[in-house]
Amino acid sequence: MNKYIDRLLSGLDKAVETSARGSARSHGRRSFLARAGASVLGAAALTPVLPFDRRASAAGAETADECSYWRHCALDGNLCSTSGGSLTSCPPGSSASAVSWVGTCTNPEDGKDYLVSYNDCCGKPTVSSATFCYTSEGERPGYRMGLYNDINWCMANTDKGYHCTVSVVVGLAE
Template identity: 60%
Template sequence: MFHLFEMMLKSLDRVTEQSARKAARQMGRRHMLAKTGALLAGSAFLPALPFYRGTGLAQAAEPATGIVPTQCTYWRYCALDGALCSTSGGTMTSCPPGSEASKVAWVGTCRNPEDGKNYLISYNDCCGKAMLPNALSCLNSERERPGYRMGLHNDINWCVANTNKGYHCTVTVAVGLADE
């Protein structure tokens, strides 16, 4: 078994070396430096991918109903897995005092029954406080994707990017209309 593993590593080393030598023959140093620089500059935009929410939470226009949704069947909660901030000291779109929105989030597409349109909903965990025992917890997984799809899965502790990683509740922010 060990011998087979050793042969596979040698083979991988040989293929890697051949590829590196071929690339060196076909490209000059300047070309390689330019490509590496472009790769590094492009990687600076990775945090701007759809599941990154930074510090600000945008709010898309929605019909004002004057009610605070506190039931798991509310349309914005179609992909929510967690405690509602509206029952944990915050609102549907803002974290309770003493907690902060997660720097990363998952995104769902939910249909608003009032206007029949699909909206992109950003689900941000609020971090930094313990979860309240009487908070209403919802487990909705409409159109959920497998766990290896980072921005599409709701069973992850999204507070991992924050300094204080304790989970408190989840806010739902409509960020815009989904492409039809």
């Protein structure tokens, strides 16, 4: 019985060796390295880049009717009202970011300017059915953090995953 297994393994060894040598003759190291490099580059392109930057999503976004609502004048993100929450509250299972950005929006009904706090809701994955808005009126460069909306404001929370954004009126602008 052992002689039979030895012959079988010896034949398997020769078949693998013949296949490996044939592959080595037809495929050089350079073609292997080129394919391996392309695979690594492709995997890197699919991996999210940190910190999270929503400007890439804005390129293909179309402004929906919900985005033209006056409170959304400086909003950059998914509307919580279209992903399980409301205009002012996060969806169940998520929590408001500990930090936020502020915009000054004009209410067309009374002509007054209001301070609007935009809080990201954190802790749940983003859903593709949510309405994405990129209005960004009055946005400032990244060094003016309280007025910059292109970063993931969930960075101050334990759960850092971005889900959506709420618009809360905090007072009359003077």
